[in-house]
Amino acid sequence: MVVSGxxxxxxxxxxDRPRRWRASAFPYMxxxxxxxxxxxxxFVPIGYALVQSVFRSSTLELGHYVGLRNYNDFFFTxxxxxxxxxxxxxxxxxxxxxxxxxxALALVxxxxxxxxxxxxxxLILPWLVSNxxxxxxxxxxxxxxxxxxxxxxxxFGIVMPNIITDPAAAMTSVIVASVWASTPLVMxxxxxxLQSIPSDITEAARIDGASGWRRFWRITLPMVRNTTMxxxxxxxxxxxxxxxxxxxMTGGGPNGATETMATKVFHEAFTLLRIGVGSAGAVAIFxxxxxxxxxxxxxxxxxxxx
Amino acid sequence: xxxxxxxxxxxxxxxxxxxxAAACLFAVVPIVWAVLTSLKSPQEVALYPPTFLPHHLTFxxxxxxxxxxxxxxxxxxxxxxxxxxxxxxxxxxxxxxxHAVARYKFRGSxxxxxxxxxxxxxxxxxxxxxxxxxxxxxxxxxxVLVLILVYSAWLTPTLVWLLRGFVIAIPPELEEAGRxxxxxxxxxxxxxxxxxxxxxxxxxxxxxxxxIWNEFLLGYSLVQxxxxxxxxxxxxxxxxxxxxxxxxxxAAAVTAMLPVLIVYAFLQKAFVQGLSAGxxxx
Numbered sequence: 001m002v003v004s005g006x007x008x009x010x011x012x013x014x015x016d017r018p019r020r021w022r023a024s025a026f027p028y029m030x031x032x033x034x035x036x037x038x039x040x041x042x043f044v045p046i047g048y049a050l051v052q053s054v055f056r057s058s059t060l061e062l063g064h065y066v067g068l069r070n071y072n073d074f075f076f077t078x079x080x081x082x083x084x085x086x087x088x089x090x091x092x093x094x095x096x097x098x099x100x101x102x103x104a105l106a107l108v109x110x111x112x113x114x115x116x117x118x119x120x121x122x123l124i125l126p127w128l129v130s131n132x133x134x135x136x137x138x139x140x141x142x143x144x145x146x147x148x149x150x151x152x153x154x155x156f157g158i159v160m161p162n163i164i165t166d167p168a169a170a171m172t173s174v175i176v177a178s179v180w181a182s183t184p185l186v187m188x189x190x191x192x193x194l195q196s197i198p199s200d201i202t203e204a205a206r207i208d209g210a211s212g213w214r215r216f217w218r219i220t221l222p223m224v225r226n227t228t229m230x231x232x233x234x235x236x237x238x239x240x241x242x243x244x245x246x247x248x249m250t251g252g253g254p255n256g257a258t259e260t261m262a263t264k265v266f267h268e269a270f271t272l273l274r275i276g277v278g279s280a281g282a283v284a285i286f287x288x289x290x291x292x293x294x295x296x297x298x299x300x301x302x303x304x305x306x
Numbered sequence: 307x308x309x310x311x312x313x314x315x316x317x318x319x320x321x322x323x324x325x326x327a328a329a330c331l332f333a334v335v336p337i338v339w340a341v342l343t344s345l346k347s348p349q350e351v352a353l354y355p356p357t358f359l360p361h362h363l364t365f366x367x368x369x370x371x372x373x374x375x376x377x378x379x380x381x382x383x384x385x386x387x388x389x390x391x392x393x394x395x396x397x398x399x400x401x402x403x404x405h406a407v408a409r410y411k412f413r414g415s416x417x418x419x420x421x422x423x424x425x426x427x428x429x430x431x432x433x434x435x436x437x438x439x440x441x442x443x444x445x446x447x448x449x450v451l452v453l454i455l456v457y458s459a460w461l462t463p464t465l466v467w468l469l470r471g472f473v474i475a476i477p478p479e480l481e482e483a484g485r486x487x488x489x490x491x492x493x494x495x496x497x498x499x500x501x502x503x504x505x506x507x508x509x510x511x512x513x514x515x516x517x518i519w520n521e522f523l524l525g526y527s528l529v530q531x532x533x534x535x536x537x538x539x540x541x542x543x544x545x546x547x548x549x550x551x552x553x554x555x556x557a558a559a560v561t562a563m564l565p566v567l568i569v570y571a572f573l574q575k576a577f578v579q580g581l582s583a584g585x586x587x588x
Contacts, residue, residue, distance in 0.1 A: 265434075
């Protein structure tokens with residue numbers, strides 16, 4: 001975050017008036033509305049969540065201080081460890097499918113294929129649909145009673161397991177919906193990076209006699225690696241905090257098989273009214289998010305340093 | 307590639323085409339299937355095996371679930387109202403802040419920027435409980451006001467980042483000329499900088515619109531009554547009631563998708579150019 005382009009103008013503004021305090025107060029005044037808004041809606045609530053997470057409350061008022069018991073309850077009662085595992089499965093499943101798919105589509109769309117802009121519009125569509133509606137579309141298409149997918153599979157003699165009652169099928173179905181929603185972002189990011197590769201680099205390699213595969217592995221892929229990593233992180237963070245898809249398609253069921261940390265926070269707070277336990281889970285999600293992001297930034301930094 | 311290996315190339319092209327076709331099917335089939343379902347009668351929706359194209363094309367689902375459904379229209383109105391006011395509020399805050407960080411060196415600017423951007427990392431589900439408690443205490447729970455404030459605050463860091471790129475792209479000489487003409491610092495911002503920021507503001511509005519229109523979690527947690535309910539929550543409420551009517555539900559869902567698709571279709575160029583212009587200067 002380098003503040004650039006300030007030099008002359010800033011100096012000039014300092015010079016032309018004796019009232020120097022205004023010159024120094026002005027940028028703060030310009031920044032103030034944004035800061036107040038963000039402080040009220042993001043800083044204060046995060047602090048409040050920290051406070052709530054060490055108190056046992058079930059109403060609006062703070063209950064009594066319980067130390068780390070809410071954290072203990074979040075992870076070690078009502079299958080909290082299971083929700084952590086489900087979060088990891090959901091995130092890993094989403095990333096493992098959406099990232100390669102998005103990269104592959106970007107590579108295809110970067111080539112001069114016919115109807116390219118048509119394909120691009122079609123493939124971006126899921127991105128524009130809300131997660132809630134997307135989940136609803138998948139719940140309907142996979143509906144065990146009337147759905148299109150179970151019917152099509154049955155014409156090939158395959159009996160699709162019920163996505164509401166079968167644990168593995170339920171997890172698979174929410175991952176499919178998540179991949180559907182996440183792939184366009186990866187594709188758009190990587191495609192933008194591919195298009196910024198100067199064509200003279202690949203041209204030079206071609207003249208030097210590098211084969212198509214070699215150019216791909218040695219030039220194209222390294223040039224888009226950072227963008228792909230960024231898309232991977234954004235996709236993971238998004239899947240980790242995602243509530244809508246699971247809430248709509250399985251409600252966390254059957255029997256907790258698709259309950260992730262995010263949906264558990266939601267259920268603890270708004271179904272069971274265990275506000276302290278829910279807050280503990282919320283803080284845990286925030287901390288895990290932060291750790292993941294910082295680890296990623298560090299990996300990028302060391303790679304650049306090397 | 308110049309060497310003649312036509313068969314291998316042909317197989318490669320066929321594989322690419324098959325992959326692209328499969329990906330397109332994956333992307334559109336859920337949407338197309340919902341549109342087809344929404345155009346069928348309730349009897350036809352309940353048929354097994356399902357029919358593909360509607361045997362009797364009917365708009366009764368759209369009439370029942372959208373056009374003659376006062377609550378649904380009310381949700382649409384609420385969402386549109388929130389989008390409009392939050393967009394104005396967010397653009398107001400972020401344009402001023404973007405100008406400050408792009409043009410001035412001031413003590414603590416990098417800390418302020420870092421603090422602001424770190425909020426992008428806060429997942430909604432982590433602040434949903436405190437926001438609920440705080441909004442009840444502040445007396446704005448269950449109003450459109452709380453959603454306007456929350457949504458505009460959430461999108462402000464991203465917008466500051468975006469608009470900052472646009473401010474940097476404006477030659478400082480223009481603003482200096484405005485100062486020489488006798489405008490105050492704020493006057494220069496309103497009369498010189500802001501009009502030149504228009505492409506950035508437009509791209510930003512698309513971003514804000516799509517994000518708010520599609521938001522569910524806070525709309526669900528911070529609003530209880532139908533009076534202030536937003537569209538995504540309205541659809542969810544239909545889903546959880548007993549005996550889901552899929553024809554009407556898909557009609558409501560398709561209607562809720564349309565505004566974002568339309569806005570994107572019209573402003574796609576401005577959006578993409580705006581985003582890349584903002585990001586390139588980052």
